[in-house]
Amino acid sequence: MTQSVTLDALDRRLIHALQIDGRASFSRIAAVLGAPERTVARRYHRLRSALVVRVVGLVDSRRIGMLDWFVRIDCAPDTVEALTAALAQRDDTSWIAPVVGGTRLTCMVRTPIEGTEAGRPLFDHLFRTQGIRDVEACCVLRPVAGVGGWAGRTSALDAAEQAALLDTAPEPPDDLDDLAEPSGWGDGEARLVGELALDGRADVAHLAAATEWSASTVRRRIAGLRAAGVLHFEVDVSPAHFGYPLEALLWLEVAPAALGEVTEALSRHTAVAFAAVTTGRTSVFAMIQCPDTAALHDYLADDLAALPGIARLETALVQRRAKRAGPLLLPTVAERPHAATRRSTR
Known part of the structure; x- marks a missing residue:
């Protein structure tokens, strides 16, 4: 559970800056915000340790051969909590929420796009689960709003400040076309985005160890995937x-x-x-x-x-959000905030 934290003006400006570039260094952000770098870093670590804010790396499903589905599940009242907890642990689910009324929950599910039966195992499993009475899955054809972040949390910086952050974003690599090809997505990329989903600001050394790549390759792949529209970063914070x-x-x-x-x-x-x-x-x-x-x-x-x-x-x-865009953080991670934050981008 997140702690009770009141966001002040600097917190909101920091969150807006991170929505523009989730991996921007604290020195870059501090220069735009007009605040000391140590203050900006301390604010971020405080909010992340309290589980109020975190940056998550997200992938455009269509660009890696996957489909997104919004799923509505109708189930017996005594099944809702157990099913919510089970779905929250899966890597292929997000935005899980029981709705007010006690017998329905909604979630987003990601399945392979290959073949018409690609997502059937998960849906068949849901139908076989005791207590589930109905499942309705709607495939996402095109996102039309909110992809770049909810407007309610992106109004703290003026146009000049936003432009300053965008102007200092890293340049895409020269071999962008190769990175954008389907063949450019493999096990290494999957490990990379898996780590970035847990902590979008994880430092390059940690990501290099997870992928078994060099630090320069990690930087190049992140820049390439971002420029190709495969990878983007979202600030995960409750409205x-x-x-x-x-x-x-x-x-x-x-x-x-x-x-x-x-x-x-x-x-x-x-x-x-x-x-x-x-x-x-x-x-x-x-x-x-x-x-x-x-x-x-x-x-x-x-x-x-x-x-x-x-x-x-x-x-x-919505009764409550059991899971948002990023993977569910296990209690062991939440209970060791400094272990999570000290790996963050400086």
């Missing part, structure tokens, strides 16, 4: 720390002719943490962050109601 504790899940049935206009609008809505076009009974799935139920009502009645082509809307309130 509750920004005053948005209420999370709702929306399923929108949108007329095909209006799909472009609706998704474009969702990409501009501050309340939308993530949205995607999917297969299934509804064509758009969205995660919404609000301060309270009144704000959610206003979003549904005003922002969404103003959009054309929405024939039906289904909503559910």
Whole structure:
């Protein structure tokens, strides 16, 4: 569990900077924020040790031959907690949340794209699990909002400060085309992103040991994967720390002719943490962050109601997030914060 921590202005500016470049050095960030480097580093380590903030490395599933699915599971009330805990331990799951009501949970699942039966073993396993009554899986066709980070936590830096961080980002390697090819993804890359998923700021020496590569190769591969759009970094922090504790899940049935206009609008809505076009009974799935139920009502009645082509809307309130974008941190890691933070990028 995360500790009770109140984010001040410097914390929020630091989080925004990390969302722009999760592996930026503390010296780079400090120069943009106008704060001492030691203060910036101390703030980050404090927040990470409290399990409030961490940087996670994420992979674009489509670029490595995988599919993402949003899965809704209907199960007996006494099955929800055990199933949530079991799914949270899997490497191929994320965004796990029981919804208010006690008999349903949602999650994102990643499966191989090869063949129409690639994801069947997991789904068959779910159907065979005692207490599960129904499973509905919707394939993510295209993310349309929230890929670069939720807007609610990326408003602390002005345009000049954001540009300063972007201008000092590492240059992509000369052999970018080779790195972007499917053949450029192998066991070493999988180990690399596995470590970065646990700690996006893990230092190069640690990553070199994990991959059995040289430090220069690690730097080159990270730069290449980022430039090719395979790898990006996300700040994993609960919106509750920004005053948005209420999370709702929306399923929108949108007329095909209006799909472009609706998704474009969702990409501009501050309340939308993530949205995607999917297969299934509804064509758009969205995660919404609000301060309270009144704000959610206003979003549904005003922002969404103003959009054309929405024939039906289904909503559910999230009870809690058992797992977010990154892998679940085991208690042994959480109980040894200094072991995790001292490997972080300086």
